[in-house]
Amino acid sequence: MKIAVCISHVPDTTSKINFTDGDTKFDTNGVQFVINPNDEFGLTRAMWFKEKQGATVHVLNVGGPETEPTLRKALAIGADEAIRVNTAATDGFSVAKQLANIISEGGYDLVIAGRESIDYNGGMVPGMIAKLNGANFVNTCIGLEVEGYGVTAVREIDGGKETIKTSLPLVIGGQKGLVEESDLRIPNMRGIMQARSKPLHVKEPVDANTETKAVSFEKPAPKGAVKLVDNVNDLVNLLHNEAKVI
Amino acid sequence: MVLVYTESEGGKFKKIAHEAVSYAKGVADMLGTGVTAVSINATDASELGTFGASKVLNLENDTLNNFNAEAYAGIVSEAAKAEGAQVVILTSSANSKFIAPLVAVNLNAGYVANVTELPGSASPFTVKHSVFTNKAFANTEINTDVKVIGLAKNTYGVNENPTTTEVSSFSAEISMGGNELVSVDKASDKVTIADAEIVVSAGRGMKGPENWGLIEELAETLGAATACSKPVSDMGWRPHSEHVGQTGKPVASNLYIAIGISGAIQHLAGINASKVKVVINNDPEAPFFKAADYGIVGDAFEVVPQLTEKLKAFKAQNA
Numbered sequence A: 001m002k003i004a005v006c007i008s009h010v011p012d013t014t015s016k017i018n019f020t021d022g023d024t025k026f027d028t029n030g031v032q033f034v035i036n037p038n039d040e041f042g043l044t045r046a047m048w049f050k051e052k053q054g055a056t057v058h059v060l061n062v063g064g065p066e067t068e069p070t071l072r073k074a075l076a077i078g079a080d081e082a083i084r085v086n087t088a089a090t091d092g093f094s095v096a097k098q099l100a101n102i103i104s105e106g107g108y109d110l111v112i113a114g115r116e117s118i119d120y121n122g123g124m125v126p127g128m129i130a131k132l133n134g135a136n137f138v139n140t141c142i143g144l145e146v147e148g149y150g151v152t153a154v155r156e157i158d159g160g161k162e163t164i165k166t167s168l169p170l171v172i173g174g175q176k177g178l179v180e181e182s183d184l185r186i187p188n189m190r191g192i193m194q195a196r197s198k199p200l201h202v203k204e205p206v207d208a209n210t211e212t213k214a215v216s217f218e219k220p221a222p223k224g225a226v227k228l229v230d231n232v233n234d235l236v237n238l239l240h241n242e243a244k245v246i
Numbered sequence B: 001m002v003l004v005y006t007e008s009e010g011g012k013f014k015k016i017a018h019e020a021v022s023y024a025k026g027v028a029d030m031l032g033t034g035v036t037a038v039s040i041n042a043t044d045a046s047e048l049g050t051f052g053a054s055k056v057l058n059l060e061n062d063t064l065n066n067f068n069a070e071a072y073a074g075i076v077s078e079a080a081k082a083e084g085a086q087v088v089i090l091t092s093s094a095n096s097k098f099i100a101p102l103v104a105v106n107l108n109a110g111y112v113a114n115v116t117e118l119p120g121s122a123s124p125f126t127v128k129h130s131v132f133t134n135k136a137f138a139n140t141e142i143n144t145d146v147k148v149i150g151l152a153k154n155t156y157g158v159n160e161n162p163t164t165t166e167v168s169s170f171s172a173e174i175s176m177g178g179n180e181l182v183s184v185d186k187a188s189d190k191v192t193i194a195d196a197e198i199v200v201s202a203g204r205g206m207k208g209p210e211n212w213g214l215i216e217e218l219a220e221t222l223g224a225a226t227a228c229s230k231p232v233s234d235m236g237w238r239p240h241s242e243h244v245g246q247t248g249k250p251v252a253s254n255l256y257i258a259i260g261i262s263g264a265i266q267h268l269a270g271i272n273a274s275k276v277k278v279v280i281n282n283d284p285e286a287p288f289f290k291a292a293d294y295g296i297v298g299d300a301f302e303v304v305p306q307l308t309e310k311l312k313a314f315k316a317q318n319a
């Protein structure tokens, strides 16, 4: 089985979010970038398929040279090869189109992407790849087993979960549950050394139109100070009469 | 015209469907056009007239009682084509988020998710949506002929806008794709975090899973869903499905009560979209107080039972 794991390169979860250039650009100053958490769960699940079922695992990213340390980290965790499509990730559709192209060229059976990236939170890339390539698609995937071409996937739904039978070629939008937190791997010295000599291919983009364009950013209005109360009677009164939520 | 996908369960529209139609009406007014809703197996589709839908296309098909993304996306896309929709509106429910990218590709439409307000302008068509897990907003132009919008939950509200509604049955070619549903595992008697108006959430300050009775009793009194911080689910005190935050579920309830949760940035990122936040914590320096509207500095083991008692009395009085 040939697996592609789509890796989005995102600000670390502790990052303070600021904008520059008259609030038109994300300020990367002092921001540390990491593998998107949802993708890290997917990558770890892919490692399981590699070790237990002999799958080959490639990691894919659409982005500039600045994403390469993130791809190297994925190689150090155990992916076999990395491919970077050398163009800025400007909107979900154009990113999906670049990835769909690499995926059909590379003949991948299983595409593991994340439910959403924690930067732009579009949650659109995996579904679009599936539709563009005519593959099956399971979103918010929290469990995945593959036997030959047959797949059993568990999906989170509002208020529960459901089990789906499907088949390869398949794209998933994955999240925690594919593996547990405690299964995530921190690259060890040997992995990091090996990653240096693993192939990281840089491919030029195909033509892809963008459909959306972020023109400006804003931060939420600053919050008023908390009202501290010292007993539950006051709290219930405020929630009823002032906040009107009970 | 503006097409809105209205989700139902067991034939009954969900609250988000009412919110989505209200929003669609707002967008249609901006564009000087009308609203058509599309529903699947809804019992009383005319109900949507209350919120401004002048037409409802209701598709009835017993094989679609369970959600199937390919089929549902196909139906919404066909309806959009049949009606010549300029804008297609979906929500941020798990099922809407599953089908929206498929609909967008079907219609060659640009898609923006987590939209929080009416478009800032109709031309260029610009929408405001939350990004960086609610730490910021972006204003994004959609430059395609057809636009797909995913409305964020509990942002626009439900507005009544009584309109005469024509309900027509609708048929579309249905392709179930390669996915086949095997089983659904869903507690039907519990309020879900996604649907709840009130969420009661607790963290490591509760010391152990054996103390969650206090949390459940408070939640039950309020008709709330229960949630937890990430370490609580990582340690197995509570199921993963209750983990909220940047890497867990987002919460956009009217009221979020956080008990024994410190308020780490990753936790706050997932709950910022909630309207009113109450914190109960014995450490006055807990960062959560900075993000809260109301707070009690105190021991959860004393405050929570008192709060539950008080609320029971309040409910009895106001019943």
Ligand SMILES: Cc1cc2nc3c(=O)[nH]c(=O)nc-3n(C[C@H](O)[C@H](O)[C@H](O)COP(=O)(O)OP(=O)(O)OC[C@H]3O[C@@H](n4cnc5c(N)ncnc54)[C@H](O)[C@@H]3O)c2cc1C
Residues within 6 Å of the ligand: A013, A037, B202, B203, B204, B205, B206, B228, B229, B230, B231, B232, B243, B244, B245, B246, B247, B248, B259, B260, B261, B262, B263, B264, B265, B266, B267, B270, B280, B281, B282, B283, B286, B298, B299, B300, B301
């Ligand atoms: C990549 C990454 C992603 C993450 N994603 C998430 C996420 O999505 N969601 C999330 O929640 N966290 C997330 N975290 C973890 C986050 O950083 C915090 O560690 C976590 O939220 C802390 O949980 P907590 O508040 O329950 O525990 P603690 O930080 O231990 O806080 C416990 C609180 O309880 C209070 N307390 C103790 N005893 C009592 C008492 N008797 N009465 C009242 N109060 C009491 C304490 O004062 C303290 O404030 C993430 C971390 C990382 C690195």
Ligand SMILES: Nc1ncnc2c1ncn2[C@@H]1O[C@H](COP(=O)(O)O)[C@@H](O)[C@H]1O
Residues within 6 Å of the ligand: A005, A006, A007, A008, A009, A036, A038, A039, A060, A061, A062, A063, A089, A092, A095, A099, A112, A113, A114, A115, A116, A117, A118, A120, A121, A122, A123, A124, A125, A126
């Ligand atoms: N620039 C990118 N390069 C590679 N994969 C991406 C990129 N952007 C998004 N993805 C994948 O698509 C998933 C969902 O992202 P999004 O649609 O941006 O929320 C991510 O978790 C990644 O798996």
